Amino acid sequence: MKTYKQPNTVGRFGEFGGMYVSETLMPLLLDLDKSYKKIQKDKKFKKELNDLFKNYVGRPSSLHYAKNLSKYINGPKVYFKRDELNHTGAHKINNCLGQILLAKKMGKTRIIAETGAGQHGVATATVCALFDLPCYIYMGSKDIERQKPNVFRMKLLGATIIPVESGSRSLKDAMNEALRDWIKNVRDTFYIIGSTAGPHPYPRMVRDFQSIIGKEAREQILKVEKKLPDYLIACVGGGSNAMGLFYPFLNDKKVKIIGVEAAGRGAKTEETAATMTSGTPGILHGSYSYVLQDNDGQIKEAHSISAGLDYPGVGPEHSHLKNIKRVKYFGVTDKEALKAFQTCSKLEGIIPALEPSHALAYLIKAFKNKHKNKVVILNMCGRGDKDLFTAAKAIGFDADE
C-alpha cells in the first residue's frame, strides 16, 4: 500500500472535501490555511500546545484494559483509550486548544463555535476563558433542552449561548448559523469548528489536532501488548474522535478499522443519522462528502438519541476512507446504544457518553464469542454525565425522585 497522504493542497481527500463556500469566506479560509501551514512548522507553537495537553488537559490519557467487559464479550481483549478523562470530559478539548492558539497567532479577538452535545461548546468556552477571549456558542434549541448540564457549564465559563431555532434545531442548524455569523464578522472572528467537517482546512486541521489520541494509543499498546492492535473502533458523527484515533494507524495495513454511526431508530428508517450507511455524496457546510439528502439534494434531518452524532453529514476524510475501503462503517440504533451505556457502566465502572456507547454497542454485538486472542482499542471519547437525564428518561428511570 502507498503511504497514506491526504488531503491534497486544495483540501481533497480523494474526491471528497474541498471548499464550497461563498466568496465572503473564501479569502478567510485561504488565509487560515496559510496560517495553519505556518504554525505546523513552528516549534514554539508545538511546545505551547504540548504543555497545555500535559498540564491543562491531563494528557496522555490512559489506556485501560477493560477486563470485565472483555470477559463478558468472551472475545478479544478490549482496551479503552480514555479521552473521557480529559479536562472537560471529552476529546473535544484537544482540537480547541490547537485552534485557539492559532486564533491568537492570527490576531483574532472573537471566538464562535457550534455545538451539538455541548461537549465542543464546553471545550470552546473553556479555552476562551483560559485565553480571555469573548465566546459565542451556537446551539440548536432541541439540543439546549436535552443537554442542560452542558448549557449551564458553558454559561459558567462565560460564554454567550445563541439558541438556534431554524431547521431541526440541532447540530446542522447550529453550524449554518455559526457560518452566517462568520460571514458577517469576517474581520475579527475565528470560527472553531469542532469536527472533521466543514470546508478545507478544517477537516485536516481538526484531524491533526485530534491525532494525539492515536499517537498515544499506538505507543501505549506497543508497550503493554508488544504489538499493534488488531482492531480500532470509534463512533462517528462528524468524525473527529474517530479520525484522531484512526489517523496514526492508517498505514498499518493489518490494523482493521471500524467506524460506528448512529442509526437512530434504524438505518433504513427516516429517523437515522447513519450518513455513510444511508446517505449519498453531496455538499453540506462547505465540503463534498456523504450526506443524508433527498432526490433534489435537500438535506434531511438526522435523528439520534445522542446529540453529538445527530448530524446529517460526515467529515470528508471518512467518506474517502469508506470509498477506498480502509475503514468499514456500521450503524447502531438508539436502543442498542442505550443498552451498551448500561452494560459498560455496570461492568467497568465507567459511565460512557451516549456517543461512544454506539461504538461499545457495535463491539459487544459483533465481537461476542468471536475474535479471541485479538486486541481491540475503543475510543472512549466522552463521559456520560451530560447524558444522565436523557438516558434516565429513555430507560424509564425517574431522576427527580
Place this chain on the structure above:
Amino acid sequence: MQMNNLDSLPKKKILSLFMTCGFPTLNQSKKIFNEILSHQPDIIEFGLPFSDPMADGPIIQEANKLALRSNLSTQQSLDLIKYLSKSKNNTSFVIMCYLNTVRKFGLHKFIKNIKNFVDGIIIVDLPFEEEDAIKKSLSKNNIHLIKLISPMTDKKRSQKLLKNSKGFIYYISATGITGSNKLDYKEINRNVKSIKKMSSVPVLVGFGIKSKKDVIDIFKKTNADGVIIGSALIQKYFDLKMDFNRYLKSLKKFIKEVKV
C-alpha cells in the same frame, strides 16, 4: 445560438430583482413573478430554494423554508421559470442557487432544462477554484456564470476571478458588523472602482439595499452600474402578516419606487 440578454444590459442604473421560486406557494409565486416581470426590470434573479442556505440571511431562509414546505422540486422551479420566459422581453433571467441543487439534478440535465431562456447563473457556494467544468458546459450553451466579489476579496484574487467574466459582477456590499446594516458607501465606491479597472462588464451592488433612498444613494455616491434587491422584496410579506393580496399590491408600489 440565441442572444444572451445580459450582453445588452443598459449602461447605467441597472435594476436586478431577486425572488425565491415557489415562495410562499407555487401558485402565489407565479403571481409574484408575473408582477415583477410586468415592470420589466433589467434582470430577475430566481432563487432556487435550498434546505441549508448558509450564505443567506433570515428573510431569504424563511422564504426557502416556506417554498419547501410543500416539497417543491427543482423541476417545478425550473418549469416555473420556463413558463415565465414566455412573457419575457428584454429582461435577463438569472438563476441563483447552491451547488448541491445543481449537482443532484445533474449538470447536463439542468442546463438542458434552462438553455434558451436563462441568461446567467449564480452558484453561491461555488468558488472560482472549483468552477472549471461547470463554466465550460454553461458557456457552450451561452449561459454566463456570474461572479461574486466580496469586500474580503483582495486585488490579486479579484484579478484571477474576474478574468473572462461575463454578464455582470455581483459585488457583495455588506461588510457586516453584527446588527449594523448600514451601507458603507465609501468602501463600496472604492471597491467598485477597483473592480471596474479590472473588468469591463457591469458591476451590480447587492446585499443590504432596502429602499428607494438606498438605490438613489448607491447611484449618487458610488460608481456602481446597478443594484440588486432581494430580501427587501420578501420582507414585505412578513411585515404584512402574510396577507398575500396586500403583499402583491405593496410589491407593485415598491418596484415602481426603486425603478429610479
